[in-house]
Amino acid sequence: MALGYLALVLHAHLPFVRHPERQDYVLEEEWLYEAITETYIPLLQKLSKLKQDGVEFKLTMSLTPPLIAMLKDEYLQDEYDEYLAKLRELTQKEIERYSDQDHLHYLADYYDREFASIAQTWEEYDRDLVAAFKQFQDSNNLEIITCGATHGFLPLMQMYPEAVYAQIQVACEDYAQHFNVAPRGIWLPECGYYGGLEKTIAQAGLRYFMIDAHGITNARPQPKWGTYTPIFTETGVAVFGRDNESSQQVWSADVGYPGDGNYREFYRDLGWDADYEYIKPYIMPNGERKNVGIKYHKITSRQASSNEKQHYDPYWATEKAAEHAGNFLYNRSLQVKHLAQVMHRKPIVVSPYDAELYGHWWYEGPQFLDFLFRKTWFDQDTVAMTHIADYLKENDTQQLAKPAASSWGYLGFNQYWLNETNNWIYPHLHDITEKMITLAGRDAEDELEKRALNQAARELLLAQSSDWAFIMRTGTMVPYAIKRTKTHLLRFNRLYEEILANKIDAGWLTKVETIDNIFPELDYRVYKKHEKGKG
Structure with a gap:
């Protein structure tokens, strides 16, 4: 026992x-x-x-x-189909490219079989x-x-x-x-x-x-x-x-454990190593390089520079x-x-x-x-x-x-989400939170107003994501995190003003509902002040 x-x-x-x-x-x-x-x-x-x-x-x-x-989400499932197909196309080219280099050919074939297995599982579960x-x-x-x-x-x-x-x-x-x-x-x-x-x-x-x-x-x-x-x-x-x-x-x-020298190196990727013209169809459309998910090197040692990384061997990594x-x-x-x-x-x-x-x-x-x-x-x-x-x-x-x-x-408390890189977001989040609590007390006059109230709740929830403050603190993808925060704040405030003015733009609302389509069953009254012990 x-x-x-x-x-x-x-x-x-x-x-x-x-x-x-x-x-x-x-x-x-x-x-x-x-x-x-x-x-x-x-x-x-x-x-x-x-x-x-x-x-x-x-x-x-x-x-x-x-x-x-x-x-x-069907849209994202379709996009993933394209992403995986392109990755598999690249591995086929890699197999051909390294036909005369035993270990790299072995690795390219390894990736080809792995991505084929991923695709098979994806389809078996009907995505x-x-x-x-x-x-x-x-x-x-x-x-x-x-x-x-x-x-x-x-x-x-x-x-x-x-x-x-x-x-x-x-x-x-x-x-x-x-x-x-x-x-x-x-x-x-x-x-x-x-x-x-x-x-x-x-x-x-x-x-x-x-x-x-x-x-x-x-x-x-x-x-x-x-x-x-x-x-x-x-x-x-x-x-x-x-x-x-x-x-x-x-x-x-x-x-x-993940720092062991036999394991695959995360930060060295074919998207950065390959000849530019060769890899161009598989990086960003504007020509900027990015990781493509095919990595041929192992960590080797913590002291090794990127150029000193040795080739990866899946067998020894598995061991x-x-x-x-x-x-x-x-x-x-x-x-x-x-x-x-x-x-x-x-x-x-x-x-x-x-x-x-x-x-x-x-x-x-x-x-x-x-x-x-x-x-x-x-x-x-x-x-x-x-x-x-x-x-x-x-x-x-x-x-x-x-x-x-x-x-x-x-440091174990709140510093990572409240510091000089991201503290500007909180007055805005507090403002729209107070507005949402007020809106939650309204009885929607018709279906259009109800949709607008529900969408306002979605925009608040999306603006509150800790990921945006986290990204601002890490210093990576910061413009995207700032844009996402501002976008949800602006969408909420436009909805708030249109609801109060009884001038809801139905066309624009439909567009925003289509983009930020999380929680289709959301009821804005979840923000209504509730008695203790009751929802």
Whole structure:
């Protein structure tokens, strides 16, 4: 019998990026296509094979509402078809180009077979990856949880309880529409928590959420077992803390597995290496180079310059992924054995990560997970894999405590989303939030006004996405993040003025509804001031 539990939690999220209105090329749409190719389909392939081989894996995974909306969107599905077809065309040219260079020919052929497999899986699931993940929830191998409606950073909107409630309630309603059940857990956007948030979470019918370790270790009273058991809040909602030890082995830029020299180098790509005229049809239409997703080099060493990177070998990278999975499990076994002796109860080690780390940033990540699930199932009996919902069923008595304000961002609080690079957005967000709360008290006079009110709510939600503030802070794709923020602010304010003036431009409204088509069932009255305990 196992001495303790390991709960892997993957947070699958991308901001809502969809531009059918633009005739020109939109680089940011490729965030989704890259994630489908490198993370979501490879994960599904591994989960399917595990199930086929009788491995009863357990995994918790968030699918955020913006990601679900994009994965279900026919326009984006069609665009992905074109993206993948072009990638496969390029690999065919690469095979021919390197016909006389054994290792590069081998790598080009490797990519050709991989992309063919991706295309086959894409078609087998009829282009519906949400339904593909759902099948594993239906078999109780996967626990799919929700997130904020548009990944809004909740601590910075706590002065407007209606806005926090809308972010959570809209997400729960959207989840139920896609999975035919209510969600049991929520990944707080950026793991951002403030005191009292659990009341809104409980009001939405959710059972648990996760925060960073210091949100648990600084709780009051201080939890006896730290992050190795959840705490219960006065609302009955359970709170799980991230385990720093297991996280560091994967996340750390200094000692984490993804930095091993045998793994594929992310930052060296054919789109930048190839002769310009040769690669021109596969980069941006304006002629600017970009990553194309074919990478021939390995990390080699942390000290190696880009020109010193050696050629990648998938065989040895796979061997290293197996080795690292074994090391990870070995360390979790030691950790659980020690904790079980001290605690005299079964500890739970919660290891949350961005899903896109596995495959997109760390190419071998899905292989690592596959080996880890298999080794856990076949090679030991110290650690049992669990997902959070199953753990709570078996462990329904925990210490009562109040979590501490926290996030998993830089320095552990709110700095990454509120600083000199992005603080200009918040007066505008507060202004339109107050306006939306006022609009929510209106009774729409006709269907046109109702549509405008609903669209105003969508524009507010989209403007609140934490991704835009995050991007402004990172310094990459900043013009796009600024443009998106300003676009949603302007659209909201135009709708607000037209609603008050009773002069709604039906043609323009239809155009905006077509572009920002997230949450088709949204009811603007979700922002209406509600009595305590009632929606």
